[in-house]
Amino acid sequence: MHIPNGLLDPKVSAGAAFAAAGALGYCISRVRQALAKAAPEALLAGAGNIVANISDGSKRLAGNIADRHIMKMGAAGSLIFAAQMFNFPVASGTSGHILGGILAAIVLGPFSGTIVMSIVLSVQSIFFADGGISSLGANILNMAVIGTFASYYVYYLLHRSFKNDAGFYSGIFLAGISSVLLASIACSVEMALSGSGQLNVILPAMAAVHLKIGAAEGLISIIFVRYLSSQKFDLEGKAADEE
Amino acid sequence: MKSSIAILWVLAVAIAVCAGIFASADPDGLEKVIRLLKIEHRSGYSPEPLISYAVGAIKHPTFSAVLGGIIGILLIIFIFHSILHLRHLIVLLAKLMRAEKRENDVK
Numbered sequence: 001m002h003i004p005n006g007l008l009d010p011k012v013s014a015g016a017a018f019a020a021a022g023a024l025g026y027c028i029s030r031v032r033q034a035l036a037k038a039a040p041e042a043l044l045a046g047a048g049n050i051v052a053n054i055s056d057g058s059k060r061l062a063g064n065i066a067d068r069h070i071m072k073m074g075a076a077g078s079l080i081f082a083a084q085m086f087n088f089p090v091a092s093g094t095s096g097h098i099l100g101g102i103l104a105a106i107v108l109g110p111f112s113g114t115i116v117m118s119i120v121l122s123v124q125s126i127f128f129a130d131g132g133i134s135s136l137g138a139n140i141l142n143m144a145v146i147g148t149f150a151s152y153y154v155y156y157l158l159h160r161s162f163k164n165d166a167g168f169y170s171g172i173f174l175a176g177i178s179s180v181l182l183a184s185i186a187c188s189v190e191m192a193l194s195g196s197g198q199l200n201v202i203l204p205a206m207a208a209v210h211l212k213i214g215a216a217e218g219l220i221s222i223i224f225v226r227y228l229s230s231q232k233f234d235l236e237g238k239a240a241d242e243e
Numbered sequence: 244m245k246s247s248i249a250i251l252w253v254l255a256v257a258i259a260v261c262a263g264i265f266a267s268a269d270p271d272g273l274e275k276v277i278r279l280l281k282i283e284h285r286s287g288y289s290p291e292p293l294i295s296y297a298v299g300a301i302k303h304p305t306f307s308a309v310l311g312g313i314i315g316i317l318l319i320i321f322i323f324h325s326i327l328h329l330r331h332l333i334v335l336l337a338k339l340m341r342a343e344k345r346e347n348d349v350k
């Protein structure tokens with residue numbers, strides 16, 4: 001669903017780029033706050049062992065937690081990059097690939113997930129011509145911001161409502177569908193605003209294809225999450241009572 | 244934590260290899276809709292060496308796509324490691340500035 005160069009009107013591209021930049025700035029500030037908050041909490045968890053200067057220890061621990069989280073973001077980003085390369089057939093003569101938004105959000109949390117998705121999309125656009133440079137803002141808005149955030153809150157609501165495995169996995173599946181579907185709706189609106197055609201023509205065509213891709217996204221995300229859970233992987237966005 | 248990061252790296256490389264071998268060459272959802280509705284658009288900048296995840300210098304399509312994927316994975320890891328080192332640099336500079344300010348205050 002990477003929008004190529006020249007498909008969107010420059011005004012639409014600019015508007016989408018501003019919206020994406022604003023959302024990304026907010027995500028970066030939330031991740032910085034979360035990492036700063038994580039250190040004192042980790043210190044309290046091991047308070048019995050603390051004999052040294054609390055302030056220095058807190059700063060050192062904050063640094064370690066931040067370093068680990070950034071490395072984990074890089075590893076998750078490389079996984080999402082590879083997963084997006086894998087086009088699978090969805091209908092005769094049509095293929096699709098997962099976006100990875102819900103996977104990123106469950107592995108890292110929605111804010112870090114959005115940042116990782118934005119960097120993956122930027123690399124794809126700049127180095128691999130997958131998505132235009134002029135439409136990078138729109139691609140980030142559709143796939144990283146809407147595709148990750150909206151899908152995470154679908155998952156979050158279901159998981160919080162049921163708080164069991166059924167809620168967890170059905171949440172991931174529905175989040176996968178909504179991630180791709182909402183991103184395709186946003187893409188259709190941008191195309192219609194750019195004069196590519198009528199929204200009532202573009203939207204049904206986009207939704208029909210992307211509903212199938214969304215179902216595949218949901219299933220593939222469940223497979224990844226199940227595998228990572230079996231490896232005792234720390235899924236930072238899994239908890240239903242955080243963020 | 245290191246082993247959990249390694250799990251993601253191994254998965255990424257395995258998927259990139261599989262994608263190079265098995266990925267469908269058919270147009271994706273958006274490309275299909277653009278063709279179906281005959282929507283016209285101008286082409287723009289395309290970096291020649293790595294277009295469509297393939298390394299232009301390698302003629303074998305599978306090797307070329309696998310190598311393209313691995314280059315992409317390395318680029319992503321490089322970017323996040325650069326962010327990590329940049330963060331360390333900023334922390335170090337802040338420490339130096341604080342130490343200098345303390346020295347000036349003592350004087």
